[in-house]
Amino acid sequence: MVMMNEDPATLIPELALLAGAVLAVLVGAWTPRRRQGRVRVLALVAVGVGLIGTITAATKPPSTTFDTYVLDTTTHAVRAIVLVSVALILWWSRDAVAAHPRESEFTALVLLGGLGAVLMAGAADLLLLFAAFLLASVPLYALAGWAKSGATTEAALKYYLSGAFAGVTMLAGTTLLYGAAGTTGYDTLPEGLATGAAGPAAVGLVAVLAGLAFKAGAVPAHFWVPDVTDGTPPPVAAVLTTIPKIGALAAMWRLLLDVPEDIVPWPLLIAVIAAVSMSLGNLAAFSQSSVLRLLAYSTVSQVGYVLIIIAVGARTPEAQPALLFYLAAYALTNIGAFAAVAAHPARTVDEFRGLGRRRPLLAIALVVSLLGLVGTPPTAVFVGKLTAFTAAFDGGMAWLAVLAAVNTVASLFYYLRWIAPLFRDESPEPADESSESRTARHGAVTAATLSLVLGVAAGLILPLFAAS
Amino acid sequence: MLSIVVFLPAVVALALAALPDTSTPRRYTVPWVVTGLVQLVLVAVMWLQLPPSGYGFVEQVAWIPSAGISYHLGVDGLSLPLVAMTVVVFTAAAIYSLREHQRPKSYVLLFLALQTVSVGVFVALDLILFFLFFDLSIVFMYFVIAGWGQGSRARSAALTFFLYTFLGSLALLLGFILIYLAATPHTFDIPALAAQNPLTAGGPVAGAALLAIGMGLAVKTPLVPFHTWLPPAHTEAPAAGSAVLAGVLLKMGTYGFVRIAMPLLPASWRQFAGVVVVLGVVSVIYGALVALAQTDLKRMIAYTSVNHMGYVLLGVGAAGLVAETDAQARQLATTGAVTQMVSHGLITGALFLLAGALHERGRTYDMGAYGGLAARTPRFAGLFAVAAFASLGLPGFSGFIAEFQIFTGALGATPVATAIAVVGILLTAGLFLVALSRMLLGGLRYPDAPGTPRPFPDLRARELAAIVPLLLLATLIGLVPRTLLDTIDPASRVLNELVAR
């Protein structure tokens, strides 16, 4: 009866992340402080193994493993995106964390957070989803407070308390959904809901979505985003605003597609969240002078755009490639923007004056990332937004596409408010070269380049994401 | 073939980038000139082999098939003349810049990149591809102005230029997406969209698309009141940059009208043609009047660009007033508008290069600082007078061919607007004559050249080689217009049929 009915080999990417994290902790415990770089190498090897495992797995037909975990295009795509994101951030954060007493732990926590995000995306059971949610949260609470300064601990506290509240809500929602459907597996959810009670199902679904919205940073669970982004070092902020989002949005997608629209009318709910997220994010970013807060609000609005795709997910086949592509594009672009911030000591828009002359490549990378977030061709987010608009239009939510378009135009203003000083004359006081980070600069350039490559190569990538 | 023409400068730029840095300008400028000449030969070959109807030299490669985006190039009678003009203006700029000493390597690389995207805009048959080239032109031009600007405010002018035109381009993109969404299957392919005509019925969606696209193009064109980026950008830009900016980049806006707005949104174009006409006429008069009051030569020329682009709008707007006018009139108006784009590129390019030559000698654009140059520098005076008369639309030059057709074609459709616009050629005549009298006639007067007391040489061979061909071409078009019109006419006939659908 108790049989290993599944093959652990199907979980190579996840196991690689786990092994990387465990090894990071173990090896780190016996590594001199200044030589913790080997831990990062180890982690990158683990990510590499995971990527190979992902590519191998992606060639196989979709399947379910361990009864509760789906291996399909979505999972593979999220694995790849998360792995690449983790690798990128680990690489460019080198200058920021190297020789830090807790450098090994940083690596381990990032890997664990990534593992949680991947598991969320693949989970096909509410219970596993919640477990993965916890795994995606707890390491990141620690990561938020990793630097242990006043601001970061406050950020960690807010992140933790928001997360705990969201987690509790999500558990309550899971319970309600379980009550309504009598089951927690996605495969049995539709029939369970068909005979169950719709009201508790709807409330339960909203509560579960609350947890996922917290991870994704969507309104109204977005409050932690600006404060935490502002309070933590840019590499950490990059992790927090990128990796869990990917897992949460994919998880939302997977869950909602198994909830029949006619029992719980979730598309409209998601549309409302999408509309409010993008509008509120943009409006709040308008007169921000802190670049980190500005980026934070911009991530809120970006989630809004992704939610558009999810809202019409069940209505058009274009939605899946659109979603996955957008996630990939967003991850690269957002990481690029944060890397650019990390590369430079400036934290307000004005402090970026004259960067274009001093560090032209960095400035260009930043511009590419920001214009990428706007959605300018040929960056990846443009294709993402285009597919999102198309999906919304074809899915009968044209109003959402229009609102998104208006928001896109509005967003240009605050991004330009940041871009403009880059090319103005320098501020009088000389820049402090020592506080600049070379790896972050390289990371910014790399991420920006990748986002361009992804945009240009969208023709090759999109069909891959379209496979079921 | 077309890809070679488009990307030749980019390839040369990459090759030059690999060269070690040196301060010898010729190492970079000579290959640039050669590139331009090779491109010219290729364009000439294409001109001879252009099919009588439809697109020639089409290249289409799937790019993002699921989003209906492809790498699609092609030329027809609307675009080939502009391609030719672009290459000519760039080559003239290259010759003019042969001795550019200030960071010659990056200068040439930027211009080569700009050359690629400028040609690219005119041959792109995919909206996204068009947009890419369109946007990149803004980026490269920004660096040209910011890096080689002549004034102290160059960077801020460049930034104004960038922000303004970039905002415009975003509007453009939204318009494109609207059209894309309206089409089934969704596509960004211009010929496919023109054939499909997804927004046949007009309506609010088509109107919004036209508004967005119109805004985007109007900023680049520029039309009053979206023109405010233009004068500072021109004042600060280096001569070759101004020539390219006015000669080539402005055409991207007007070309967008004939390539995209008119054939893809015919119903709305017809509906709002009156607005287009009014905008055109306002630009004509406003541009001419403001130019009239300028004392700075470059600003004056810049404002005449606003005026000249207004005629184009008048022409294409009148072509949209299908009900009020017959086929021949629309034909004249459209062909005139396209001719005006070519003509303005050549003439204004020459004017800006002349202004640059003047600045090199006197270090100021203030017209009041010069006088009686006809006696001191007859070659400069002669060429400047020729360019000025060409610009004010004197018969015998290309401008007349363009403007006469526009007026004649447009009068039937919008008599009042046309009658007002005709006053524009009087105003330009006035302002150019005032400028000519001020600078060329009267007592001799000029600022000291920097460093040395008072040498004020006439145009040198390099400058002549850059400017004379431009004016010669403008004259040739003016005297023997059929070579050009035979190419444009069939294409504008097709265009008018598309608009009249």
Next chain:
Amino acid sequence: MITLALFVVLAATAIVAGALVFRVDSMARATFLLLLSFLAVAGLVLMTGLQYLGVVIVLMMVIEMVVMAVFMIMYMMNPAGLMTMTMFHNTRGAVAIAATVFVALAAGALVVDWPVRGGVPAPDLTMALGESLMSGQMLTMMTLGVTLFATIVGSVVLATGRGRYDRLGDDLGAAESDDRDRGGVGR
């Protein structure tokens, strides 16, 4: 009848104890009231036949509350209830929200047409649970296991004042760990 009485007593205990958690002026008392509430709920769970889980809850909560008490003593104000606490904010709004939630949930519970009971409990519930954990929900349990690992790592990161490099030197080569209190995990 006994069942009903038991239910009422346990339910009342759970709710009242829970409510009193926020009414008493001592954290220590609050902690024990919370424990009481948990124990009552454990009792209610036991009433549904889930002996194993009921016991688990009891054990877990006792330990947790003890830990919590330790934390009280470590940092919190007024651990022994010697001073009165004023630790509320936004009471009015919270009352409104909580009351609304209660009304909505309770109304839902009463109004909703719940589905009929499907199937009967397995004869050995603990066995069934174990089987489930080892088969269908195995990955969930593995994930929770990893989460516990992450919690340990994370808690150490956050809570430790002095890391290994403080104690053993940057090269971890110190002969003896530099602890303020002797007896730490050294070498």
Next chain:
Amino acid sequence: MDVLLVALLLVPLIGGVTLVVVRPPRAAVPVGLAVAAATVGLAVVAALQRPHIGLPLFDGVAAGFAVDELSAVMVVLVAVALLAVLAFAAGEPALGSGRFVGLMLVFAGAMLATVTATTLPPLLAAWEVMGAVSWALIAHHTSDPEAARGARTAFLTTRTADLGLYLAAGALLAGGVPTLAIDALPLVAGGWRDLAVAGIVVAALGKSAQLPFSFWLSGAMHGPSPVSALLHSATMVAAGAYLLLRTTAGLQATGWAAPLVAWVGVSTALLLGLVALAQDDLKQLLAASTSAQIGFMVLAAGVGAVPAGVLQTVAHAATKSLLFLVAGAWLVRVGSRRLDDLRGAARRHPVLGAAFTVGSVTLAGVPPTGLWVSKDAVLAGAMATGPSLYAVGLAAGLVSAGYAAKALWFVWHPSPNPVEDMAVAPAGERVQAVVAVALAVAAAAAGLLALGPAVFRPDPAPSGLELLVSGAVAVVGIGVTWRVAGRLPEPALLLSWLRLERLAVVLLVRPTRQLAAALARGDDALHHRVVLGTGRDAVRVAALIDRHVERGLDRGVDGVAAGARALGRTARRPQTGQLHQYYAQAAVGFGVLAALAVLLIGVS
């Protein structure tokens, strides 16, 4: 045939452009004369052969050229005038440059194209090129600011009128003449015909320095005299009248245009005659008299007396170019153009003086000179239309005798204080004498043409009585003026050409420049106020147009901007930093969403 016409047009054009570009230091005059002579030959052959040609120009519009009965006269006239003027100018070394000779040739080419054009585009093209070349010719002495100003005024005024031709072209097309053929004017439909005719009339009046455009001719007198001889007497100013003569059918067809043209013509003849009478400057006098004499041609066009008009054109061309050339020669020698300073010039240069006298007598319309015949032919036509036109025309004739006599009186009466003439190369002087004599003969004998080919034969022919009356008027006019010439009043109004230029400046030029300056200021302000993100920019433009609109719009845009900012603030207000408020807000948010979900279920 075609080649002949093409050659006729291109020979002077190409020759001229080549001279301008190459600027041979010494060969300019000989080459110019050779080209002019060749042009005369070509013109004569063309006048006999009557070639025509149509070159494709625009879509459905050809560039048509033809030498018909009317233009045959003009091509020969233009070619001969060119040759004569160039030959005469060869006597002045200052005018021997490639630029001057070349431009003269280009001008002649343009004039030839104007008179032979059969469709509007080439007509307009050549017409405008004439204007531009005249600018360059008037401003030939580049260091003379007065010349520059005069050139500008001339070009801008004529171009203002030229706008009429642009409109006429559009009107022709809109009125159903896709070929833009000029002779199709009467066929144009509806109101478009009125517009087309109006455009042509305005353009012609402007070019011909008729009222109210006459003043530009005054400024143009700052140019070299040979320029005046060619442009401002024989050719360019006559082009307007010629165009009207070509389009009399169209003028008649509208009903209003013909009388209007006739009255403008006759008024110009009278008023500008008076202006001429009041001038104290020989060139100004001649210029005003040109306007007046061309008024007779315009009158002819208005009353449909085409042959009379042609006759007047030819006779006037010979007369006036003679007078301008001789006057120019004297001006160079004396160094002044004031009549007072020119006293006795005829006495010191007897050959030129004799020629000048013949010319003046012709100008006065004394029998049996050319202008006597032609003017009477015109007046006969006017009589056929109405006696009032005739009466005013006759008065104009009287005035013309007056100004001719005034000029004559001054050049014959010796100055109280003797003047020293500047020396001129003897070779040049001989050529000038020959040319002057030839022109004098032509002027005097032009009347004979009325007996020649049909194109000159007036219809209705003037009656004997009319001839007699006008002859008598001329003689009386001369006689009276001769007595008072030295002390004729010179009222400021007339001296300043009816203050027309001032009027144009005050009414048109100055407001335009003020508007331009205001707009430019506004536009500059626009740059400084570029505020990203508010779109306020666009609003500032409106400010220049309408203050009220601006305020409204400004409020609107400011409102939008402020609204956006306020919304932004509102959007950030929830971000208090207080966690418990985040909790409450999130709880409420998800509560609302849950309620919405339940509600939606209820609805569906």
Next chain:
Amino acid sequence: MNLQAYLVVAAALVSVGLFGALTQQSIVMLMMGLELLLNGVILGAAAFWYFLAPAGTEGQVLIVIVVTAMAIEMAAGFAVTTAIYRAKRIDMTDDAAELRG
């Protein structure tokens, strides 16, 4: 005993917990509120299992998860509290409000 009774009790616990989470200034007290909320969830899960789907084991697993989650969250919470106390001598959420806007 029926489902509704259990659920009303669970709802009461949830509401009380929510009230605590919303009102408590002290971080530990706030966490207690969340615990109490989960307390209600446990009861609800047990009730759902018993009254609706006793055949499966998901309800039981859910309770296991809730209990585990409580432990994990408590551990994480205490760690965060310790960290912020070390860094800023703060144990009240109201004092941790430097990041805002």
